[in-house]
Structures are given as structure tokens and as C-alpha cells.
Amino acid sequence: MSFSDRTVPVQEFPENVRPVLDCELALSRVCGDKDLLLELGILLRAETAKLLAAIRQAAERKDFDALQRAAHSLKGSVATFAAEDAFDSAFKLERLARSEQWVGIDDAISALIAEMERVVAALSELDAECKLGRDDVSMQVQR
Numbered sequence: 001m002s003f004s005d006r007t008v009p010v011q012e013f014p015e016n017v018r019p020v021l022d023c024e025l026a027l028s029r030v031c032g033d034k035d036l037l038l039e040l041g042i043l044l045r046a047e048t049a050k051l052l053a054a055i056r057q058a059a060e061r062k063d064f065d066a067l068q069r070a071a072h073s074l075k076g077s078v079a080t081f082a083a084e085d086a087f088d089s090a091f092k093l094e095r096l097a098r099s100e101q102w103v104g105i106d107d108a109i110s111a112l113i114a115e116m117e118r119v120v121a122a123l124s125e126l127d128a129e130c131k132l133g134r135d136d137v138s139m140q141v142q143r
Contacts, residue, residue: 020122022082028126029080037081038130046079048116051077056092059109067105068097074112080117086115 018022018080023037051074058066089112096105 018083018116020083021126022084023126026080029082034133036128038127039043040080045080045120045123047077048074048120052113052116055109055112058097059105062102063095064100071112073128074116078116081119081123083115083119083122086112086119089115093131101142 026037027034030040048087049072054070055067055074058064058070071090071094071107075087075094078090079085089108093105093108
């Protein structure tokens with residue numbers, strides 16, 4: 001048996017995997033104030049359900065203006081945390097609503113909801129780690 005007969009294929013990972021949150025960048029956006037960042041995380045977790053409900057309601061009413069405003073608000077909130085995938089999803093929805101293009105809005109809403117679930121989970125994890133007093137909190141919360 002040769003060496004090549006016993007090797008295991010290398011597992012391939014996507015090259016463009018981004019963290020859910022980039023806490024180092026987020027900290028820089030609040031001048032290094034960890035307490036402020038955690039407080040903003042608590043506020044974002046509380047507001048996410050309200051904004052997603054507003055997005056769903058606006059979509060049901062086919063109210064492009066309300067949909068655009070809610071997506072824009074959510075986009076601004078996740079920008080603080082450098083949550084790039086959630087930001088991109090909110091931006092896509094905002095653009096579709098601004099152009100009053102109904103095609104693709106349902107998919108964009110679904111993608112945004114999925115991304116926000118990841119953001120909320122990452123913020124909860126970050127908050128729990130900080131409450132445990134861990135100094136070695138991961139500065140990038142992965143998928």
C-alpha cells in the first residue's frame with residue numbers, strides 16, 4: 001500500500017467566509033468602549049424583532065417606503081458591529097424597496113432574517129462571555 005492510498009482528501013473551506021461580527025472593528029467604532037458596545041448589542045437584540053416585524057408588515061402591505069426605512073434602520077444598526085453579511089442583506093433589501101422592485105424582495109427578506117438570527121446569536125454569545133468575566137473573549141465571532 002502506498003502513501004497516496006492512505007491519504008485523506010483535504011477538506012476545502014470557502015475562501016470568503018466572513019465573521020458574523022468583527023468585534024475589533026466594532027470596538028474601534030465606539031472608541032474602544034467595551035461597555036458601550038455591549039449596551040449597543042443589547043439594544044440591537046431588542047430592536048431586531050421590532051424592525052423585522054416592521055419589514056414583514058411593510059412587505060405584506062407592499063409599502064415600499066416603510067420597507068426601505070426599516071431595512072435602512074437595520075442596516076445602520078448592524079454596521080456598528082461590522083456584521084457584513086447582515087449589512088449586505090439589509091442593503092440589498094433597501095435597494096429593492098427603493099427601486100420598487102417586488103421581484104426578489106421575499107428572498108431578500110428571508111436572507112435578512114437568517115442573517116439577523118446569526119447576529120443576535122453572536123451578540124448573545126459575546127454578552128455571555130463578557131458576563132463570565134472572560135478576558136480572552138474572541139474578537140471575531142464566527143458563523
